[in-house]
Amino acid sequence: MKEQVNLKIDNLSVSVDEGTTILEAAKKINIRIPTLCHHEDLCVAGNCRVCVVEQAGLDRLQPACANPVSEGMEIFTNSLKVRNSRKQIIELLIAEHRAECTTCYKNGKCELQSLTNEYIVGENGFIPLVPLKGYTVDEFSPSIIKDDSKCIRCQRCVRTCDQIQSISALTVAHKGGEMKVSTFFEKPIYEVVCTNCGQCVNRCPTGALTEKVYINEVWDALYNPEKFVVVQTAPAVRIALGEALDMKPGEIVTGKMVAALRRIGFNAVLDTDFSADLTIIEEGNELLHRLKRALKDKDPDVKIPMTTSCSPGWIKFIEHTFPDMLENLSTAKSPQQMFGALAKTFYAQKMGVDPANMVSVSVMPCTAKKFEANRPEMRASGYQDVDYVVTTRELALMVKQAGIDFGSLPDDDYDSIMGESSGAAVIFGATGGVMEAALRTVYEVVTGREVPFDGLNITPVRGMENVREASIKIEDPVPEWDFLDGVEVKTCVAHGLSNAKKVMEAVKSGKADYHFIEIMACPGGCLGGGGQPLPTSPEIRKKRSEAIYREDSGKKIRKSHENPEIVQIYEEFLHEPLGHKSHELLHTNYVARQRY
Amino acid sequence: MLQTNETIKKLADKFGRKEESLLPILENVYEQKHIISEDDMVDIARELDISAAKVYGTATFYSFLETKKCGKYVIRICKTITCMMHGKNQIIKELEELLKVNLGETTPDGLFTLKETNCLGQCHKGPAMLINDAPFTELTPGKVRDIVNKYRQEEKQVAS
Numbered sequence: 001m002k003e004q005v006n007l008k009i010d011n012l013s014v015s016v017d018e019g020t021t022i023l024e025a026a027k028k029i030n031i032r033i034p035t036l037c038h039h040e041d042l043c044v045a046g047n048c049r050v051c052v053v054e055q056a057g058l059d060r061l062q063p064a065c066a067n068p069v070s071e072g073m074e075i076f077t078n079s080l081k082v083r084n085s086r087k088q089i090i091e092l093l094i095a096e097h098r099a100e101c102t103t104c105y106k107n108g109k110c111e112l113q114s115l116t117n118e119y120i121v122g123e124n125g126f127i128p129l130v131p132l133k134g135y136t137v138d139e140f141s142p143s144i145i146k147d148d149s150k151c152i153r154c155q156r157c158v159r160t161c162d163q164i165q166s167i168s169a170l171t172v173a174h175k176g177g178e179m180k181v182s183t184f185f186e187k188p189i190y191e192v193v194c195t196n197c198g199q200c201v202n203r204c205p206t207g208a209l210t211e212k213v214y215i216n217e218v219w220d221a222l223y224n225p226e227k228f229v230v231v232q233t234a235p236a237v238r239i240a241l242g243e244a245l246d247m248k249p250g251e252i253v254t255g256k257m258v259a260a261l262r263r264i265g266f267n268a269v270l271d272t273d274f275s276a277d278l279t280i281i282e283e284g285n286e287l288l289h290r291l292k293r294a295l296k297d298k299d300p301d302v303k304i305p306m307t308t309s310c311s312p313g314w315i316k317f318i319e320h321t322f323p324d325m326l327e328n329l330s331t332a333k334s335p336q337q338m339f340g341a342l343a344k345t346f347y348a349q350k351m352g353v354d355p356a357n358m359v360s361v362s363v364m365p366c367t368a369k370k371f372e373a374n375r376p377e378m379r380a381s382g383y384q385d386v387d388y389v390v391t392t393r394e395l396a397l398m399v400k401q402a403g404i405d406f407g408s409l410p411d412d413d414y415d416s417i418m419g420e421s422s423g424a425a426v427i428f429g430a431t432g433g434v435m436e437a438a439l440r441t442v443y444e445v446v447t448g449r450e451v452p453f454d455g456l457n458i459t460p461v462r463g464m465e466n467v468r469e470a471s472i473k474i475e476d477p478v479p480e481w482d483f484l485d486g487v488e489v490k491t492c493v494a495h496g497l498s499n500a501k502k503v504m505e506a507v508k509s510g511k512a513d514y515h516f517i518e519i520m521a522c523p524g525g526c527l528g529g530g531g532q533p534l535p536t537s538p539e540i541r542k543k544r545s546e547a548i549y550r551e552d553s554g555k556k557i558r559k560s561h562e563n564p565e566i567v568q569i570y571e572e573f574l575h576e577p578l579g580h581k582s583h584e585l586l587h588t589n590y591v592a593r594q595r596y
Numbered sequence: 597m598l599q600t601n602e603t604i605k606k607l608a609d610k611f612g613r614k615e616e617s618l619l620p621i622l623e624n625v626y627e628q629k630h631i632i633s634e635d636d637m638v639d640i641a642r643e644l645d646i647s648a649a650k651v652y653g654t655a656t657f658y659s660f661l662e663t664k665k666c667g668k669y670v671i672r673i674c675k676t677i678t679c680m681m682h683g684k685n686q687i688i689k690e691l692e693e694l695l696k697v698n699l700g701e702t703t704p705d706g707l708f709t710l711k712e713t714n715c716l717g718q719c720h721k722g723p724a725m726l727i728n729d730a731p732f733t734e735l736t737p738g739k740v741r742d743i744v745n746k747y748r749q750e751e752k753q754v755a756s
């Protein structure tokens with residue numbers, strides 16, 4: 001147990017563990033100290049100074065986020081000196097800030113805005129410097145927009161990209177008055193090593209980093225009577241959308257979301273979970289194929305371990321960082337893109353819709369999906385397979401724009417076909433979920449029996465540990481897979497690209513001998529995606545994760561291969577996993593990109 | 597695989613391939629080339645296995661490192677408050693007329709680049725400027741003319 005430290009904050013006594021910051025100690029007794037550069041997921045920066053507090057006996061104010069408590073300390077968070085200094089700091093920030101809240105995407109969700117609101121920062125602040133600054137806005141990327149005129153240089157984004165993602169696409173360039181957050185040589189984000197993961201967007205306190213918004217394009221399609229507009233919803237949207245519509249983290253809103261999409265006017269409300277099940281069939285079979293080639297045929301060309309390929313942030317990361325390991329990636333497209341390719345072929349045929357008149361929209365927890373949809377490889381149907389990607393946040397805005405009282409909506413069901421899914425698909429939204437879903441199917445294919453875990457819950461791959469390993473021994477397989485008898489299938493799960501990098505370096509150097517690796521670019525998996533409602537914190541991600549596993553256990557069907565619509569699409573259209581049609585529509589290839 | 601150019605490779609061999617070697621490598625590249633180009637930054641990033649953005653961030657943090665092509669002599673006039681109050685604007689005006697370039701530009705003969713910089717620690721003797729590494733203080737328009745002429749003369753002698 002840690003040493004306890006006793007102190008007083010605003011005359012209230014509190015005792016906390018040694019090493020706790022003043023900020024955390026205040027939080028414990030429900031005193032909120034404002035912050036800007038501080039973020040729970042990141043290391044301390046201490047550069048913005050809005051969190052300053054007064055310490056009895058000290059002349060200088062102290063940043064609460066950067067200072068640990070000490071015995072007998074007396075802290076004042078709301079003294080005259082603190083108030084004045086805080087207000088002045090906010091006024092200084094605003095003097096350099098293009099404060100145009102009414103037209104800003106962050107309006108109402110901006111941490112800077114709420115501070116200026118609290119401190120009634122008026123007109124008599126400092127001379128506005130904005131006209132002198134020559135700020136630029138980078139709008140070239142299909143995923144991320146960077147507006148320097150809204151940046152307060154708190155560097156949360158820089159720390160995010162470095163610490164969570166180990167990429168450092170963003171840095172601090174120049175100094176003093178010219179200091180700015182910049183990419184390499186101030187190039188557009190689109191041209192550098194950015195993976196479009198949007199983790200920096202999730203942590204930016206202002207409107208300086210946002211996703212590119214496609215709401216108007218979607219409305220245009222919906223208002224166009226010639227167009228047949230289909231929508232798909234990713235697994236992690238249904239457990240987070242509520243947060244952006246006045247609900248608490250961890251509420252499952254699948255039925256309400258479907259009802260809202262129908263009210264908004266989509267012609268067909270379908271589910272990415274369906275194609276997640278399909279991904280499991282294709283990717284699971286690919287894994288078995290690779291294992292067969294490696295273990296039975298002793299084919300030296302086959303690449304083991306195979307890694308998952310559903311996270312487009314991860315894909316772009318490996319393309320930049322390990323361009324010589326692209327063959328380790330499963331060729332299976334992500335569920336979004338499998339869905340897109342089938343919507344304008346199989347589904348269009350079935351519904352008698354001309355694919356040229358179909359608009360395919362997806363709702364994703366992810367900003368990288370916007371980039372993915374725009375990749376030149378993703379036109380298997382002869383058209384762009386997915387036309388527009390909106391984030392969970394954008395969908396919440398659309399619901400509001402449509403005047404829908406989300407909380408009071410009755411639950412509704414997805415359309416069919418391509419609307420049915422299993423619990424295995426739902427857990428795609430959490431780190432470890434794809435692994436668990438794949439194992440549920442692969443183990444059964446190989447042995448004819450269910451995975452030997454209570455209630456199909458493969459708990460060793462669950463949780464928020466950075467990197468998790470699990471192995472599962474194959475015993476008594478069916479004859480086709482007899483070469484796997486006694487083989488320990490070694491798996492590994494990592495989330496966040498800095499963890500992915502460690503795992504891949506271990507594989508590259510031969511230190512790790514996994515067969516199958518699941519990687520998600522975002523912390524917590526898609527549930528912590530760059531398009532999810534704000535704010536984000538370990539606690540919120542945990543709530544979302546619990547919701548995902550609750551949704552799984554409540555499903556009638558828990559295994560991808562038992563989804564009746566999956567069975568049907570193979571019978572009617574695809575014929576067999578990894579078959580001709582699958583190769584044409586459901587698999588892809590990758591491109592090596594520059595590492596620097 | 598792309599090849600790192602020899603200069604950078606040698607410097608990386610000399611200073612080591614750690615992140616701490618970044619600044620000495622940048623200084624040396626600048627000394628040799630009077631510029632740290634985009635390509636060199638990419639090579640440095642590759643040698644040290646750090647992000648290219650980090651190299652750029654460090655290179656732009658130090659105002660004595662240049663990332664755009666500069667003249668043989670870079671004149672940096674202090675723009676900070678004390679020198680400003682001591683009349684650095686007149687000094688800049690004089691230099692602009694003398695060199696026939698604006699602030700931030702390089703003379704067509706590639707000899708001089710005119711720039712501003714932050715406090716040089718010579719506040720008590722402002723206005724102050726640097727020409728490459730050499731400081732000049734208590735400047736007046738006349739003094740500036742003499743200094744520039746001296747540099748021009750030296751160049752001529754070297755050339756002849």
Ligand code: SF4
Nearest residue numbers: 100101104110206207
């Ligand atoms: S970033 Fe925040 S404060 Fe700035 S204009 Fe947007 S909403 Fe307003």
Ligand code: SF4
Nearest residue numbers: 161194195197198200
């Ligand atoms: S989107 Fe991701 S990779 Fe790109 S700058 Fe932001 S954190 Fe870095």
Ligand code: SF4
Nearest residue numbers: 151152154155157204
């Ligand atoms: S872009 Fe956002 S997160 Fe990054 S420094 Fe600016 S305000 Fe902070």
Ligand code: FES
Nearest residue numbers: 037046048049065
């Ligand atoms: S929040 Fe403490 S210094 Fe920024």
Ligand code: FES
Nearest residue numbers: 674679715716718
């Ligand atoms: S103010 Fe010019 S040298 Fe310090």
